[in-house]
Amino acid sequence: MIALKSVNQSHRCTEFVTLMDEFRHMVNEAIRVGIDKKITSKIKLRNELYHRFKNEFHTSYISMAVFKSHALLKSYRRALRTNPCAKKPYVSKNFLIIDSYIYKISYNHIKIPTRPREFVIIPLNDYVAKVLSEKGLKLGNITLTKNKISISLSKQVEKRISAGFIGIDTNLKNSTCVDDTGKVSVIDMSKIVAMKIRYREILSHFTRNDVRIQKKLKIKYGQKQKNKEDAFLHEESNKAVSSRKQIILENLNGMKKLYKKGNGQGRRFRFLLNSWSRFKLHKMVDYKSKWQNGFSVIYVNPKGTSSKCSICEAKVLEERRIVSCPRCGLYIDRDVNAARNILARGMRFVPDALASEAMVQKSALVENLKVDASELHFGTAKTAPELYI
Numbered sequence: 001m002i003a004l005k006s007v008n009q010s011h012r013c014t015e016f017v018t019l020m021d022e023f024r025h026m027v028n029e030a031i032r033v034g035i036d037k038k039i040t041s042k043i044k045l046r047n048e049l050y051h052r053f054k055n056e057f058h059t060s061y062i063s064m065a066v067f068k069s070h071a072l073l074k075s076y077r078r079a080l081r082t083n084p085c086a087k088k089p090y091v092s093k094n095f096l097i098i099d100s101y102i103y104k105i106s107y108n109h110i111k112i113p114t115r116p117r118e119f120v121i122i123p124l125n126d127y128v129a130k131v132l133s134e135k136g137l138k139l140g141n142i143t144l145t146k147n148k149i150s151i152s153l154s155k156q157v158e159k160r161i162s163a164g165f166i167g168i169d170t171n172l173k174n175s176t177c178v179d180d181t182g183k184v185s186v187i188d189m190s191k192i193v194a195m196k197i198r199y200r201e202i203l204s205h206f207t208r209n210d211v212r213i214q215k216k217l218k219i220k221y222g223q224k225q226k227n228k229e230d231a232f233l234h235e236e237s238n239k240a241v242s243s244r245k246q247i248i249l250e251n252l253n254g255m256k257k258l259y260k261k262g263n264g265q266g267r268r269f270r271f272l273l274n275s276w277s278r279f280k281l282h283k284m285v286d287y288k289s290k291w292q293n294g295f296s297v298i299y300v301n302p303k304g305t306s307s308k309c310s311i312c313e314a315k316v317l318e319e320r321r322i323v324s325c326p327r328c329g330l331y332i333d334r335d336v337n338a339a340r341n342i343l344a345r346g347m348r349f350v351p352d353a354l355a356s357e358a359m360v361q362k363s364a365l366v367e368n369l370k371v372d373a374s375e376l377h378f379g380t381a382k383t384a385p386e387l388y389i
C-alpha cells in the first residue's frame with residue numbers, strides 16, 4: 001500500500017514572484033485553449049501549447065502548468081453536467097508547482113531553478129529535515145506559494161493487521177470515540193468553536209475604511225486561528241492513531257452542501273456548522289493511519305447512526321442529548337450511541353473478514369457493548385471521563 005503525506009514550511013524568498021506570475025499565466029492560458037479547442041487529453045493539450053510557451057517561459061514548468069490546468073478543466077466539465085452555467089476556472093493567486101525531477105534536496109537545502117542555470121536555495125527547517133531523513137521515502141511535487149513551501153511525500157507501507165477497531169462520531173463541539181472493548185473517550189472541540197467565534201467578533205470590530213488594511217488584518221488573524229486549530233487537530237489525531245487500531249468514520253461526502261449559502265439557514269448557523277472542520281480531522285486521521293500503522297480508515301454511511309439503538313437497532317427517543325430505547329431499555333448519551341453504531345457498521349464491512357466471521361465479530365461486539373451499557377447508564381459526553389485514546 002502506498003501512503004501519502006505532505007510537509008510544509010515557510011520561506012521568505014522573493015525570487016519566485018515573476019516565475020509564479022508566469023506559471024499562473026500559463027495555467028490560465030492553457031485553460032482558455034482547452035475550452036476553445038475542446039481538448040480533453042492531457043498530452044494533446046501539452047503538445048498544443050509546448051511550442052508556444054517554450055520561447056516565453058522556463059521549459060521545466062510548462063508540463064506542470066498544463067497538467068494543473070487539465071485537472072481544473074476536468075472538474076469544470078464535471079460541474080457543467082449538473083450546472084450548465086458553471087463558472088469557467090480562472091487562477092487568481094500566484095503559485096508554482098515544481099516537478100520532482102526539477103528540484104534537488106541535499107544537505108538540508110532545497111535547490112530550485114528559476115531561470116536556465118540560475119537557482120534559488122532554501123534551507124529546510126529542523127522538522128522538515130527530520131521528516132525527510134526517514135528511509136524509503138519518495139519525493140513528489142512541491143507546491144510553492146508566496147510564503148509557504150509544501151513538499152509531498154510517498155512511501156510503500158506493509159499491510160498490517162490492526163489491534164482492534166475504534167468508531168468515531170464527529171460532532172460540532174465534541175468527537176466521541178468508542179473502541180471494540182467498549183471504552184469511551186471524548187475529544188472536547190468546544191474550545192475551537194469558541195475561538196472561532198471570538199476571532200469572528202474581533203474582526204467585525206475593525207471598521208477601517210481602507211480595504212487593503214482590512215484585508216491584511218483578516219489574513220493575519222485568519223492565519224493565527226488556523227495555526228491554533230491545526231495544532232489541536234494534529235494532537236488529537238495523533239492520539240487516535242497511536243492506539244494502532246483501525247479507525248471507522250462517517251462518510252461526510254456531500255455534507256458541505258447542506259450548509260451552503262442559499263439553503264435558507266441563517267449566517268450564524270452556517271458559520272457554526274462550518275466552523276469546525278470535521279473534514280480536516282478526518283483527513284488527518286486518514287493519512288496518519290496509513291502512514292504510521294499501515295491500514296486505511298473505514299468509511300461508513302452515516303444515515304441513521306444517531307437515530308437507531310446500538311444494541312437492538314430499534315428507533316430511539318431523544319431528550320436533552322440522551323437517547324432511550326423503547327425496546328431494550330438502553331439509556332445512553334446520543335453521541336456514544338452514534339459512535340457505537342458507526343463502530344458496528346464498520347466492523348461488519350471489514351474487507352478481509354469472511355461473512356461468517358463478520359457475524360461473529362458483530363455479535364461479540366454487541367456482547368461487549370451490553371456489558372458496558374450498564375456502566376454508562378447516566379453517562380453523558382460531558383461527565384464521561386476524558387480518557388483519551
Ligand SMILES: [Zn+2]
Nearest residue numbers: 309312325328
Ligand atoms: Zn434497543
